[in-house]
Amino acid sequence: MKRILVDTNLLLEGFEINNEHKYILLSHVNRELDKHKVHGDGELKFKARRAVRFIEEHQDNFEFDVKDYKVSFDEDFDNNYTDNKIIQACIDNGYSLTTNDLLLKQKARMYGIDLVESDGKVSDLSYVGYREIAPSDSELALLYENLKKNTYNLLTNQFLIIKNNHGFVLDKLRWNGEEHVKLKHSPTKKIKSMNHLQDCAIDILLNKEIPIKIIAGNYGSGKTILSVKTALYNVLDKGNYAKIMMVRNPIGSGKEIGYLSGGKNEKTEGFFKPFIQHLDGGDQEAYFLEQRGVLSREIPFYMKGLSIEDTIIICDEAEDLDVKLIRLIGTRLSSNSAVIFAGDYNQTENEYKNNNGLMRAIDKLKGNPLVGIVVLEEDVRSNASKVFACLE
Structure with a gap:
């Protein structure tokens, strides 16, 4: 049985569990999920909550590693960067690694870490029907000057939530397939x-x-x-x-009350x-x-x-x-x-x-x-x- 460390990126996007393996979760990854649940944008919040539910539903397949790893494999790498802690954990414990992050894959290869390709994205929800943005003044002006341009690559009937840097909602638009329209x-x-x-x-x-x-x-x-x-x-x-x-x-939910006449x-x-x-x-x-x-x-x-x-x-x-x-x-x-x-x-x-x-x-x-x-x-x-x- 392989012990495979899973990074935050893959947990957010979703993957299929292979019951022949044990999946390792670092405390650093858990903290990132918690942060995204609270401070992420709408889609990121949803993905983080989905990842937490996924871990709970498959808890027998996961093992928690709560050690606070100090990066020592290369003195030039930042000790506070989660990807570096992931590499250190793999080196220290002989963990394999599964990730969709190309840079993390490259770094893992440099240090001879066994890479395991994920078994495909789970069939799960990632679309929430809107996108939140906090544009600069110039970006905002450009948006309103070109309402018929799909600047943010929205799907038809997807909403655009426009916020300022303090999170206050300035406006809401819907892309109807031809232009951004007021609600x-x-x-x-x-x-x-x-x-x-x-x-x-x-x-x-x-x-x-x-x-x-x-x-x-x-x-x-x-x-x-x-x-x-x-x-x-x-x-x-x-x-x-x-x-x-x-x-x-x-x-x-709950218990049935029996036969109803x-x-x-x-x-x-x-x-x-x-x-x-x-x-x-x-x-x-x-x-x-x-x-x-x-x-x-x-x-x-x-x-x-x-x-x-x-x-x-x-x-x-x-x-x-x-x-x-x-x-x-x-x-x-x-x-x-x-x-x-x-x-x-x-x-x-x-x-x-x-x-x-x-x-x-x-x-x-x-x-x-x-x-x-x-x-x-x-x-x-x-x-x-x-x-x-x-x-x-």
């Missing part, structure tokens, strides 16, 4: 944005030119409430669609509470909307063969769908219909961890002009809710 803001007080990423989500949710909307992200980040409020506005206030269909795959509606009623809690009138409003034919509830099992017209579908807890179910729901769309997939891939139930349809959809559909994607981050539910974020 659509909430036209009603019933749809409230709590942060700049929710602004991006609202822009997607209100845009009829983007019929496939994926709002992903952490618990408490506002996925469901924004989906429900914008759907109600689109149907009841604007008349963009005639109906709302709530879709949920009826599985969940009644028909489909009675058996699945509890799974639709996250939708209904965001109706101003709660259960009573849901009842009246259903009686008028404006609101319906469905589960994927019963959707095969349906053709859904003039409807906005809200598929909540979409992390609990495999690729087949995502495809099943999406292919129901007929004329003048749209679908919202809302989910937190961090809360995926076990049976969908290795075949996660939401993550696959984001990876495969990004950049399609009919698709809008944004991954929300901040928990806006409450300060108390944030306390439990550390329980990973």
